[in-house]
Amino acid sequence: MRLEAREHVPDWLKFLVPISAIVIALIIAALLLIIAGAPPIESFYYLVKGAFGSKNALAETGARATPLILTGLAAGIAFRAKFWNIGAEGQLYAGAIAVTIVGTGAVNLPSSVMIPFLFIIGALAGAAVILPSVILKQFFKVDEVVTTLLMNFIILLFVSFVLEGPLKDPMSLGWPQAASIIDTGILPQIMDRTRLHLGFIISIFVAIVLWIILETTSFGFRIKAVGYNSSAANHSGHSVARTMILVACISGGVAGVAGVTETAGLKGYLTLDLSPGFGYTGIAVAMLAALNPIGIIFSAIFLATIYVGADSMSRAMNVPTYLADVVVAVTVLSVLVSLVLTNYKINFQSASK
Amino acid sequence: MILDFFEILLNTGFWAATIRIACPLIFATLGELICERAGVLNLGIEGIMTVGAMVGWTTVYLGAELSSGVICAALIGAIFGLIHAHFTVYLGASQHVTGIGITLLASSLSYFAFRLILPSSTTPPKIDAFQPIHIPILSDIGFLGPILFQHTAFTYFAFLMVPITMWLINKSPFGLAIKMAGENPMALEAQGINVLTIRALAVMLGSALMAVGGAYLTMSAFNAFYFGMINGRGWIAIALVIFASWRPQQALFGALLFAGLDAYQVRAQQLAGAFIPYQFFLMLPYVLSIFAMIIAAKKTRYPKALLIPFRRGERH
Secondary structure (H helix, E strand, O other): OEEEEOOOOOHHHHHHHHHHHHHHHHHHHHHHHHHOOOOHHHHHHHHHHHHHOOHHHHHHHHHHHHHHHHHHHHHHHHHHOOOOOOOHHHHHHHHHHHHHHHHOOOOOOOHHHHHHHHHHHHHHHHHHHHHHHHHHHHHHOOOHHHHHHHHHHHHHHHHHHHHHOOOEOOOOOOOOEEOOOOHHHOOOEOOOOOOOEOHHHHHHHHHHHHHHHHHHOHHHHHHHHHHHOHHHHHHOOOOHHHHHHHHHHHHHHHHHHHHHHHHHHHHOOOEOOOOOOHHHHHHHHHHHOOOOHHHHHHHHHHHHHHHHHHHHHHHHHOOOOOHHHHHHHHHHHHHHHHHHHHHEEEEOOOOOO | OHHHHHHHHHOHHHHHHHHHHHHHHHHHHHHHHHHHHOOOOOOOHHHHHHHHHHHHHHHHHOOOOHHHHHHHHHHHHHHHHHHHHHHHHHOOOOHHHHHHHHHHHHHHHHHHHHHHHOOOOOOOOOOOOOOEOOOOOHHHOOOHHHHHOOOEHHHHHHHHHHHHHHHHHHOOHHHHHHHHHHHOHHHHHHOOOOHHHHHHHHHHHHHHHHHHHHHHHHHHHOOOOOOOOOOOHHHHHHHHHHHOOOOHHHHHHHHHHHHHHHHHHHHHHHHHOOOOOHHHHHHHHHHHHHHHHHHHHOOOOOOOOOOOOOOOOOOO
C-alpha cells in the first residue's frame, strides 16, 4: 500500500474532510461514553438539547462560539503563512489586561466611541505580545512555536500578578479579580435576558473582513505565497519578513479581540479563568475549517455546541466534562488524516515495482 | 541581605533539589532529542508527559509495583508515539499540527480517565512513591553525600539515561540509522534500510522517555496527580533540545542549569518575595528558555531533514 499524490482534488472530496472528521470524533466520543457507563444515544440527546434546546441554550452556544471564532481566525491566518502561532491563549489575555487597564474607569467615553476604542486597544495588545516571537523568528531564526507557547505561561503569570496587585478589585474580598468594565464599555446584549452579546456579531464581521483580505487582495495572495514556499516568495520581490510580521500582528490582534469580547462582553471583568483554553481550541477550529475564515464561523459554532452541550450532558449523565476536550483533539487529528487521504490516492497494490 | 542570596548556594538542600528538578527535564529532553534526530519534531511532548504522569500514578494507586508503574508509563508513551508516527511518518501530515493534536488528545484523555477513576476528590490522594536510598558510605560524605547520594532510584535512573542515550545515538547501529534518517534519508534508503520504520521507532522510543519523565513527577516528586501539573515542562524541553544542539551530554547540562535556576528561584522568592511579586520568579524558567534559544540560535544546525516527510520514490 502506498500514497500517490492526486493531481486535482475534486470539490466533493474537500467537503468530505470536515464531515468525516466530525463523524470520527463522535464515534470516539461514543466509545468513551460506553467506557464511562453512559448510553451514547441518550447522552448525545442531552448534548444537543443542552446546546440548542432552549433560547438560553442557543444564546450560550453563540456566546461560547464568539471567542472560538476569533482564536480560530488567529490560528487560521497565521497557519496559512506557516507561522505557527500557538500563543493565542496568551494574546487573548493580553487583550483582556489592556481593556481592563483602560476600561475600568481610566477612560470614560460615550458608548459608541468607548466600545470601538476597547477593541482597538485589545487588538494592539494582542499584536504587541506576538511581536517578540515574529521578530525572533525572522531575524534570529528562533522557532516561533516554542516562543509563542512559552509566552502563554509568562502572560498568564502576569495576569495572576496584576489580579493580586495593581488591577485587583478592592471590593472583591480576596478573590483575584479585576474591577468591572464601566457601563459604557460593556458590549450590549443582542438577545434579551441572555448572555449573547455584540461580540458574536463582531467576530463574524472580523471573519468576513479577513476572508475578503485573503481572497481578493494582493496581500492575501502574498500570505499564501509565503506559506507555500517562503524562498520562492522572496525571489518574486516581496518582502517575506514584512508579510510575516504583518500576518503575525493580525493573528495576535484578532486573538486580543477575543480577550475584549470575553472581558467586556461575557464576564464584565478580568479573572484568571477568563479562557478555559480558547487559544488552543482555536487551532482545532481553524483546522476543521481548512483555514477558511468563513468556514471558521461554522466550525467554531460546532465546537461551541460540543462544549456547551457536554456541560449539560455531563451533569445529566455524570460523565467528566473533559469528554468535550477529547472530541476537539480527535477532530484535529482526523482532519489531518482526511486531508492526507484527499490529497493523495491510496494505491493498494504493494510497492513492489 | 546580599549575602543571603549567596548562602543559598552553600545549602545542600538547594543542590539536591536541583538534581531532583532536573530529572523530568532530562527524560523529556532526551526523548525529544531522539525524535528530532530522526527528523520528527514531536510537539506531543506536553500531552505525552501528562499521560505518563497519570498512567504511572494510577498503576501504583490501583495496587501495582512501582516498577510496573514506570513500565506502563513508558508503554502508553510509546503508544502515543506510534499515533504521532502514524500521522507524521507514514501519512506525512504536518508535524506541527499533529503534535498539538497529540498534546490535546493525550492530556484530555488523561483528565477524562482520572476523573472516571476518582470522580470527586478535592485533595488528590498520594501513593507510596519511590523513597530516597541512602547509598552506604558515599551518602555520609560531607556536603556531597546529601547532594548526590540520597536520592530515589528513579532519580539515578534519569541520570543513567544520559550515557545510555549517548551510546545509543553515537555508538549503536540503530543510532546511526536514526541520525541518517534525520540528515539524509535518501542515503539510508539506498542502503536498504526502511526510513519510515527507523523514524517510527525513534518517535516511539522518544515518546516513551517523555512519558517516563511525566511519571517521575507523580511517582518520585509530588506523589499525586494534579490537573495541569506538567506546566510547560514539555515546551521547556523542546527549547533545551535546541540549546543542547541535539547532543545528549549538553542536554544534561541544560537540564541541570535550568533546574538549578528553578531551585534557586524558589529560595530567592522567600528572601525577596516581600518586594518582588512571586509571579515574576515563576516566570523565570519560561523567560530563560526563550533566552536559551536566542543564545543557541546563532550556532543552531537543525537536523537537515527535520519536518520533511519521507516518501519512497519521491525526490526531495
